[in-house]
Amino acid sequence: MATDFVLRRLGALDLDLASRLHGEAFAPLGERAWTRQDMAELLASPGVAGWAVQSEESALGIALCRVSADEAELLTIAVQSTARRRGAGRVLLAAVIGHARQAGASSLFLEVGADNPAALALYGRSGFRAVGNRKAYYRRGEGAPADAVVMRLSLTSGE
Numbered sequence: 001m002a003t004d005f006v007l008r009r010l011g012a013l014d015l016d017l018a019s020r021l022h023g024e025a026f027a028p029l030g031e032r033a034w035t036r037q038d039m040a041e042l043l044a045s046p047g048v049a050g051w052a053v054q055s056e057e058s059a060l061g062i063a064l065c066r067v068s069a070d071e072a073e074l075l076t077i078a079v080q081s082t083a084r085r086r087g088a089g090r091v092l093l094a095a096v097i098g099h100a101r102q103a104g105a106s107s108l109f110l111e112v113g114a115d116n117p118a119a120l121a122l123y124g125r126s127g128f129r130a131v132g133n134r135k136a137y138y139r140r141g142e143g144a145p146a147d148a149v150v151m152r153l154s155l156t157s158g159e
Contacts, residue, residue: 004055004056005053005054005055005060005087005088005091006053006054006055007051007052007053007091007092007095008051008052008054009049009050009051009052010043010049010050010051010052010062010064011043012040012043014050014052014062015036015039015040015043016036017052017059017062018034018036018039018050018052018062018064019033019034019035019036019038019039021052021059021060021061021062021078021079021080022034022039022062022076022078024078024080024081025061025078025079025080025081026078028081029113029138029140029141030139030140030141030142030143031138031139031140031141032139034076042064042075043064045066046068047066047067047068047103048064048065048066048075049064049065049067049099050062050063050064050065051063051064051092051095051096053079053088053091053092055083060079060080060083060086060088061077061078061079061080061083061088061089061092062076062077062078062092063076063077063078063092063093063095063096064076065096065099065100065108067099067100067103067104067105070104070105070106070107071105071106071107071108071109072096072099072100072103072105072107072108072109072155073108073109073110074093074096074108074109074110077089077092077093077096077119079092084118085118089119089122090122090126093122093123093126094126096108097126097153097155100155101155105155106154106155106156107152107153107154107155108128108152108153108155109131109150109151109152109153110123110128110150110151111134111137111148111149111150111151112148112149112151113138113146113147113148113149114133114146114147114148114149115138115140115146115147116146120149123151123153126153127153127154128151128152128153129151129152129153130149130150130151131150131151131152132149132150133147133148133149133150134147134148134150135147
């Protein structure tokens with residue numbers, strides 16, 4: 001189902017929103033939700049930028065990335081469960097990729113749970129390739145931890 005989205009930069013007034021959306025996306029997996037303070041500290045860090053995507057009705061997701069020298073990292077992307085598979089994640093990821101390119105990064109890295117096939121598919125369709133694995137990286141509440149797949153996207157035309 002296609003939806004029209006509005007993309008905007010995250011700012012200091014969006015800390016509660018960003019924390020809420022992160023919690024809604026990751027707490028059900030047993031992960032610690034990032035707090036308002038976590039978001040404030042991240043957004044105040046050098047090289048960090050964030051975006052929110054929303055429909056006419058409400059905010060649906062957020063993404064944060066960090067650019068340092070010629071590398072960028074997707075810190076988080078979180079989309080409400082009711083908004084998944086409607087394009088919000090693609091819009092957020094495209095904003096991160098565009099920002100990283102504009103900032104002069106040659107590579108964009110991310111880590112994603114090996115147990116998250118939807119996210120792995122999104123990143124694969126966007127050109128990311130697996131370059132590593134972190135065993136038992138993500139704590140899943142009372143369940144077994146999940147491995148993280150480290151992925152990389154080349155932002156230069158030569159690769």
